[in-house]
Amino acid sequence: MKGQHKEVLFGLYNDEEVLMSAIKKAKKQHLDIMDVYSPFPIHGMDTVLELEESRLHVVGFIFGMTGTLTALIGISWIFGGSLMFDGDWPTLFGGKPYWSLPAFIPITFEMTVLFCAIGMVVVFYIICGLGFGVNNPILDDRITDDKFCIAFQTNGMDEADMDKLKGFFSATGAEEVHTKTI
Amino acid sequence: MSAAVSRIREPLIEGHKNYHQITEDLIGPTEKAPNMMWIVAFTLSVITLGYGLFSLCWTFYFGIGAWNANRTIGWAYDITNFVWWIGIGHAGTLISAILLLFRQRWRTGVNRAAEAMTIFAVMCAGIFPATHTGRPWFDFFMFPYPNTRGPLWVNFNSPLLWDLFAISTYFTVSLLFWYTGLVPDLATVRDRAKGVRKKIYAFMSMGWTGKAKHWQRHEYLSLILAGISTPLVLSVHTIVSFDFATSVIPGWHTTIFPPYFVAGAIFSGFAMVQTLMVITRKCFSLEGYITTNHIESMNKVILVTGTMVGSAYLIELFVAWYSGYVYEQFAFYNRVLGPYYWSYIGMMGCNLLAPQVFWSKKIRRNIWWTFFISIFVNIGMWFERFVIIATTLARDYLPSSWSYYWPSWVEIGIYLGTFGLFFTLYLIFARVAPVVATAEVKAILKQYGDQYLGPDAQPHHHHRHDEEEADVHNDGDEKHHH
Numbered sequence: 001m002k003g004q005h006k007e008v009l010f011g012l013y014n015d016e017e018v019l020m021s022a023i024k025k026a027k028k029q030h031l032d033i034m035d036v037y038s039p040f041p042i043h044g045m046d047t048v049l050e051l052e053e054s055r056l057h058v059v060g061f062i063f064g065m066t067g068t069l070t071a072l073i074g075i076s077w078i079f080g081g082s083l084m085f086d087g088d089w090p091t092l093f094g095g096k097p098y099w100s101l102p103a104f105i106p107i108t109f110e111m112t113v114l115f116c117a118i119g120m121v122v123v124f125y126i127i128c129g130l131g132f133g134v135n136n137p138i139l140d141d142r143i144t145d146d147k148f149c150i151a152f153q154t155n156g157m158d159e160a161d162m163d164k165l166k167g168f169f170s171a172t173g174a175e176e177v178h179t180k181t182i
Numbered sequence: 183m184s185a186a187v188s189r190i191r192e193p194l195i196e197g198h199k200n201y202h203q204i205t206e207d208l209i210g211p212t213e214k215a216p217n218m219m220w221i222v223a224f225t226l227s228v229i230t231l232g233y234g235l236f237s238l239c240w241t242f243y244f245g246i247g248a249w250n251a252n253r254t255i256g257w258a259y260d261i262t263n264f265v266w267w268i269g270i271g272h273a274g275t276l277i278s279a280i281l282l283l284f285r286q287r288w289r290t291g292v293n294r295a296a297e298a299m300t301i302f303a304v305m306c307a308g309i310f311p312a313t314h315t316g317r318p319w320f321d322f323f324m325f326p327y328p329n330t331r332g333p334l335w336v337n338f339n340s341p342l343l344w345d346l347f348a349i350s351t352y353f354t355v356s357l358l359f360w361y362t363g364l365v366p367d368l369a370t371v372r373d374r375a376k377g378v379r380k381k382i383y384a385f386m387s388m389g390w391t392g393k394a395k396h397w398q399r400h401e402y403l404s405l406i407l408a409g410i411s412t413p414l415v416l417s418v419h420t421i422v423s424f425d426f427a428t429s430v431i432p433g434w435h436t437t438i439f440p441p442y443f444v445a446g447a448i449f450s451g452f453a454m455v456q457t458l459m460v461i462t463r464k465c466f467s468l469e470g471y472i473t474t475n476h477i478e479s480m481n482k483v484i485l486v487t488g489t490m491v492g493s494a495y496l497i498e499l500f501v502a503w504y505s506g507y508v509y510e511q512f513a514f515y516n517r518v519l520g521p522y523y524w525s526y527i528g529m530m531g532c533n534l535l536a537p538q539v540f541w542s543k544k545i546r547r548n549i550w551w552t553f554f555i556s557i558f559v560n561i562g563m564w565f566e567r568f569v570i571i572a573t574t575l576a577r578d579y580l581p582s583s584w585s586y587y588w589p590s591w592v593e594i595g596i597y598l599g600t601f602g603l604f605f606t607l608y609l610i611f612a613r614v615a616p617v618v619a620t621a622e623v624k625a626i627l628k629q630y631g632d633q634y635l636g637p638d639a640q641p642h643h644h645h646r647h648d649e650e651e652a653d654v655h656n657d658g659d660e661k662h663h664h
Binding site: 016035036037038039040041042043045046049051054056057060064074075078079088089091093096100103104106107109110111113114116117118120121124125127128129130131132133134135136137138139141142143144145146 | 200201202205326332333334335337338339340341343344347348350351354355358359362365366369370372373374384385386388389390391392393394395396397398399400401402403406407410411413414417421424621622624625628
């Protein structure tokens with residue numbers, strides 16, 4: 001998609017309830033919504049938009065498990081005393097076994113949480129295409145304030161289809177309709 | 183959503199706001215030049231921070247002999263301050279994580295500032311153990327990495343190392359949680375800004391546009407981060423308490439320490455949030471967002487946790503007596519009636535007795551009372567750590583090594599310096615970022631604002647006639663679903 005300009009027709013709504021019923025209508029009319037933008041997350045919008053459930057929790061689980069294993073295997077490898085490892089540098093503390101699992105639990109837990117959090121946050125920014133220095137095109141400056149936006153991509157669309165979309169916006173109570181090339 | 187709302191509850195957002203008004207109120211302060219009060223406060227903070235840095239340099243140059251910690255009382259002022267700051271650093275994640283899981287909507291008014299406070303408090307806390315090592319330039323030895331010293335590894339069985347892992351994890355996760363929540367609000371600032379400011383905020387807001395898919399993932403991320411932060415926040419102070427509880431020192435090695443430290447941390451954290459919020463809401467005119475109800479909710483938490491901590495103090499005394507173990511009994515006798523009796527009185531008075539006034543609804547909802555009690559709690563919780571650490575060590579097994587401890591000017595300087603650091607960072611934060619989570623407040627406006635338009639709304643609350651119909655309809659729908 002890089003380098004290709006998108007022609008966008010978008011309508012701005014004043015309220016999320018109006019927006020939601022507009023999305024429902026668009027879905028009923030089989031209009032191909034490019035994207036919906038809002039200043040805050042709207043409860044139930046992902047179902048209306050038929051968005052797939054996010055799999056971030058799977059990412060979190062995998063990273064968390066990586067943390068658990070890193071800590072457990074790391075400590076076991078260093079201290080030894082278990083069936084798996086002889087120990088890189090076994091040390092005796094207070095006459096306790098070299099491999100004293102209960103004492104390894106706190107660090108294992110912290111590493112699980114640390115890996116899970118960092119992994120999830122980094123993956124979140126990567127899959128959303130966000131990051132320091134990223135400048136995504138903004139349709140309207142008020143979308144992060146109090147406007148709710150439905151956008152359609154109109155590349156190569158004929159007059160009749162455009163009019164249909166404009167008709168949709170006026171029928172669903174959009175306050176403003178604009179076009180923009182991003 | 184709205185189905186869980188009882189109309190008996192007071193609104194969480196007052197003043198008949200609409201979305202744009204919320205933006206104006208919350209983003210506005212970042213767009214104005216700082217007022218005189220801010221400049222004075224900032225200057226004082228930076229001066230204090232400078233004095234703290236001077237005291238730190240003094241310590242590094244002359245070594246920790248510049249402190250009054252001695253062979254008997256090896257942990258004293260610095261570790262007291264460390265535990266105190268870490269405790270304060272617990273409220274932010276508690277508010278944002280645990281209250282998110284418990285669906286306490288009032289958190290949206292205070293979570294952003296509390297999270298910022300957490301991060302700054304943990305930064306202040308870290309200074310003390312890092313300095314206490316005496317040679318902070320070797321502090322990286324504490325991290326396990328393949329090295330040329332043997333390889334000599336760290337002791338994974340030691341609570342002190344657990345603490346290092348717990349606190350660095352806590353700091354990192356809190357920072358990620360806070361910043362991820364801040365990104366949409368920074369985008370709001372960006373879209374209102376011009377020129378260089380716009381460029382800076384565009385960089386900081388990472389290209390956020392408010393796409394539906396991004397919001398969905400953002401919600402997921404926040405929820406899972408809250409889920410993992412909840413055990414994390416409990417683990418951090420549990421592990422801090424292990425520093426003491428796993429030792430063999432009478433007065434320290436008690437099994438009650440972990441829950442009691444966690445309750446104490448929540449207690450002191452909320453007190454510090456109150457202290458800051460009472461001032462912040464006044465300075466930025468945020469009374470509509472941080473309402474008397476918010477203040478009251480937090481005072482209830484203070485009352486509960488204060489009483490829990492107070493009960494723990496009494497249980498400790500009972501268990502010491504009941505144990506029949508003379509050293510334990512002496513440690514507690516010494517704690518109450520020994521040379522540091524004044525700090526025990528301070529602790530009991532400020533932590534157990536002072537918050538009891540919050541049984542009265544009138545006092546819970548009074549700003550001045552809230553402010554003063556929060557100060558008392560901050561002081562009391564400092565005394566608690568001092569009582570546990572210095573008082574216990576001052577009288578050990580050998581009467582010949584008994585000692586008395588008083589901080590040197592260098593130690594006081596470092597402590598003051600952490601206040602300087604804390605307030606410098608907080609004041610900068612309050613200038614450059616919205617102190618209230620703007621997007622989250624907007625998301626709860628319809629359900630928890632005072633212009634509630636549901637079926638059983640009171641008529642005089644109808645102010646936004648244009649949206650009334652849609653709202654009534656929706657709320658009816660929601661009730662049906664749940």
